[in-house]
Amino acid sequence: MKISGLFNRPFTRPLTRILISLKRFWQSLNFAQRCYVAATVLLLVELVLMLELGPWFLALMSLMMLTGLVSEFWPRFLHVWHSLPGKALILLFYAVVANFALGNAAGMVNEVTGVAASSLPYSHNFAILLSLPGWFFITSLLMLLLAQVAMPFYLLLLLLLKPFGIHALWHPPHYRFVFTTALVRWFWSIALLIQLLMLGAFTGVGSESSAFTSGLYEGFFHADEDVQKKVIETGILPASAPDSTGNAEPASVAGAVIDEPEEPAANLGVHITRDGDTTNLASMPVREMRARAERYHSLQQSMLAYFIYVYESDSRSRCQHSQGSKVVELNDYEILEILKDDSVPLGYSYSVKRCISPAFGQ
Known part of the structure; x- marks a missing residue:
């Protein structure tokens, strides 16, 4: 009641009307x-x-x-x-x-x-x-x-x-x-x-x-x-802007190492x-x-x-591959051999090799 009475006083009525208008505007959105x-x-x-x-x-x-x-x-x-x-x-x-x-x-x-x-x-x-x-x-x-x-x-x-x-x-x-x-x-x-x-x-x-x-x-x-x-x-x-004294820096320097x-x-x-x-x-x-x-x-x-x-990749394969490597069989005759290699950026080296298996031999 005290708060509502405060807003009903004459000097606060314009503020009250503004607040009511803002409230109606907000509710209409x-x-x-x-x-x-x-x-x-x-x-x-x-x-x-x-x-x-x-x-x-x-x-x-x-x-x-x-x-x-x-x-x-x-x-x-x-x-x-x-x-x-x-x-x-x-x-x-x-x-x-x-x-x-x-x-x-x-x-x-x-x-x-x-x-x-x-x-x-x-x-x-x-x-x-x-x-x-x-x-x-x-x-x-x-x-x-x-x-x-x-x-x-x-x-x-x-x-x-x-x-x-x-x-x-x-x-x-x-x-x-x-x-x-x-x-x-x-x-x-x-x-x-x-x-x-x-x-x-x-x-x-x-x-x-x-x-x-x-x-x-x-x-x-x-x-x-x-x-x-x-x-x-x-x-x-590039030509620089003038300094505080109005003098601009030189645009080029002859013989200078940039x-x-x-x-x-x-x-x-x-x-x-x-x-x-x-x-x-x-x-x-x-x-x-x-x-x-x-x-x-x-x-x-x-x-x-x-x-x-x-x-x-597979650690075991019918095709012969290096010790510690893993294999993806591309087809019956080729394999993708993957080895861990810290010397390359991604940490793995990839090489396509011929499939040497019991079926094909050397």
């Missing part, structure tokens, strides 16, 4: 719109107060936005799936992705062993499982890219249909703020796309999942390498400049991105090599 509003308010608070909360705060807001998108689009996906044309389209899409994944896994097995993946069916299936994170990444990236392309046309269509009194194209009648919600959704979809690209760079899965993303990331890698190579070969340095810089000049990420200060929301040197991609690829190969040696 659905779950997805509440996620959009909460993420947008947190972002505005960070920008207005100029807080340096780091990349985790942007990740938290992106997670809230992702929750809203999933809750809003999952019923639409189910509706499309339960229709015959929609089911055919979805299955066609996943068939194309599965075909690329099978080819990628076969290439991984061949890269490790040097033989065709058809001779190692279990290892081929395991390589497909290892490729799942990369192909989940590429499908999510493609969906977000398609959404960015389609969203401007959807916004334009909403503006054209608004004078005719059409509330929305696929929303229920009680759905409020259709155009504003679509605009906010588009903004946060771009933020999610950037977060996904940076996640692929930080984990290494982005540049190894497919030729599409590999080409995207390799463009930054080669650009950075070309700049460094030009500096090393010609001795011409060493390769330890840190790359270019970073990939999101940079915000305010009052001359640059804030890196999510960035990484391109050389570090390449190192992470190589480590991720090496981890995949090491797991696959271990699986081939422990589960795919």
Whole structure:
């Protein structure tokens, strides 16, 4: 009673009306719109107060936005799936992705062993499982890219249909703020796309999942390498910005020996400049991105090599093989002999040999 009386006093009535209006506004929104509003308010608070909360705060807001998108689009996906044309389209899409994944896994097995993946069916299936994170990444990236392309046309269509009194194209009648919600959704979809690209760079899965993303990331890698190579070969340095006295550093040094810089000049990420200060929301040197991609690829190969040696190959065979080695019979006349070898990167050496058995002899 004391609290309710406090809000009924004359000097607190405007605040009470504002709170009641905010409560009604919040209750009129659905779950997805509440996620959009909460993420947008947190972002505005960070920008207005100029807080340096780091990349985790942007990740938290992106997670809230992702929750809203999933809750809003999952019923639409189910509706499309339960229709015959929609089911055919979805299955066609996943068939194309599965075909690329099978080819990628076969290439991984061949890269490790040097033989065709058809001779190692279990290892081929395991390589497909290892490729799942990369192909989940590429499908999510493609969906977000398609959404960015389609969203401007959807916004334009909403503006054209608004004078005719059409509330929305696929929303229920009680759905409020259709155009504003679509605009906010588009903004946060771009933020999610950037977060996904940076996640692929930080984990290494982005540049190894497919030729599409590999080409995207390799463009930054080669650009950075070309700049460094030009500096090393010609001795011409990029023109630097003027210092505090207004004098610029010389652009070239005749006869000087230019060493390769330890840190790359270019970073990939999101940079915000305010009052001359640059804030890196999510960035990484391109050389570090390449190192992470190589480590991720090496981890995949090491797991696959271990699986081939422990589960795919046999310790006993009708064909003669070296002591301590394991064998995969490729056909009636050839075997793949696997030996533990610490001198090679993956720890195993592979060699194709002729099958010497009681049936064939020497």
